[in-house]
Each structure stands twice: as C-alpha cells, then as structure tokens.
Amino acid sequence: MTDHAKEVEDANAAFYRCFETADLDGMQEIWLDDPEALCVHPGALPVRGTSAINRSWALIMANTPYIQFFLTDVEVSVRDEVASVTCTENVLTAGEIVEATFTGARAIATNVFCRTPEGWRLWIHHASPVLSGQHHDDD
C-alpha cells in the first residue's frame, strides 16, 4: 500500500471514529470546506455544502445515543489528487433505553477525498442501504 493510500485509509477511519464518538468538531475538520461538498446519508436526499453537511451531522449525532462501525471490504483507490474509499459499513446501534437493545444494519459507502495542503479532506460521502444480498462482483 502506498503512503497516499495509507493516509486516505486513515482519513476514512477518522471519519467513522468522529461519528462514533459524536465529535462534531473533528467531523467538520475532516470535510473539505466547499459549497459543492456532498453528503448522502442512507436512504436520504443529498446534503450539499459544508455548512448544511455540518448541521446534518449535528442533528444525526444528537439523535444517535450509540453507534459503532465495523468496516469490511475497505478498498482504496488513489488517482493523483483525488482518492476514493469504498467500504461496507456494518453498523451497530442502540436505543436510549436503560436495558439497551442493539440493532445491526449494513450500508455501502463511497467516500471521495481530495488532497489539500492540510491533508486529505472528504469531498463526497454517499452511503446507501443494502436491500439485497445479490452482487455481480464475481472476479
């Protein structure tokens, strides 16, 4: 794995860590400051621009008492100044009741990072629910 690929994988891991720990400042830091940044939460309409994206995370974090990600199938692809990470988000969430009930879910994420003087920053996050077990990736 190249240095760049490793940096991108670290940036991707930091993104999920910020979500898990409800670290809104850290989350803001991870995103590119760009009115054309794009965030698609699973099953939702797109959120465009850093300030709207920040507000969406604030709302989601405020309504997520517990969340934990187990990433699988993490694939990093670096093309010069831009890199993509695709991964399966195996998500464990818990409700706000005393005796916690845990729920598992699975989503597919594409995260596209841009290289900036400050490091790799998230330009696009697109997560989608997995509705079928079917896949054609039989290479």
Add this chain to the structure above:
Amino acid sequence: MTDHAKEVEDANAAFYRCFETADLDGMQEIWLDDPEALCVHPGALPVRGTSAINRSWALIMANTPYIQFFLTDVEVSVRDEVASVTCTENVLTAGEIVEATFTGARAIATNVFCRTPEGWRLWIHHASPVLSGQHHDDD
C-alpha cells in the same frame, strides 16, 4: 457553466441515454477502463472493475424491458482532472406485459468522472434508493 462542466454534464446524460436504449457498447465506452472503477446499483452491493461492471449492465439491460430517466437537481462540480455529478434519478419503468404498467421510483446518484485523453470517463457510479422525503439542505 465552464466548458469542462458542460462536457461532464454531457457525459452524464450519455450514461443515462445508454441505459435507456440498452446500448451496452456505448455504456462500456463511458466507463474508465480500470480494475478500481466502482458501481453501486440501488440497494445492491458494490461491483468493482470494468469487466464485472460491464457484466452487471448486461444483466440489468437484459432484465429491463423499458426504462426512462428524468434527471432533476443535476449539480456538476469540477476539480481539475476529476468531476462529480449528483442528480435525482426519477425513474419510469414498465413491465413485459402487453398492456404496460408503469412504475415510478426515485434514486440519488453520485457519478464521478475522470478526465482522460479520450474525454471524461466514469470512475464511480453510486445510486441509492430514496427512503425518506427528509432533507437538511436548507441553505
């Protein structure tokens, strides 16, 4: 709109036109020839690499008697050699029966194109079903 943005929007329109007309050769042409190209069909697991992606389109086209796209909220963002298009895919499909029944559906797509000597080529297509009308894009 810059020349590059216009080129990217045209490439994006060509992608949907190939799907509508079941033009598999045209579809292959649109994609970057890259083992790291990525395609996420709505609700499905990722398909990676040009040959697996081509097979997935062949299968989908063979099983789609009729499909028509009305794209809304098309937003193009160009960053040097890479550009993204996000759009809402308003999809009309019809079954294989004589008296056709039409079904409407909506998906959100992120399409990332790379600039090559042959023109803009599709690197990533990620489409996700819209499960909620909620959005936070209130800027």
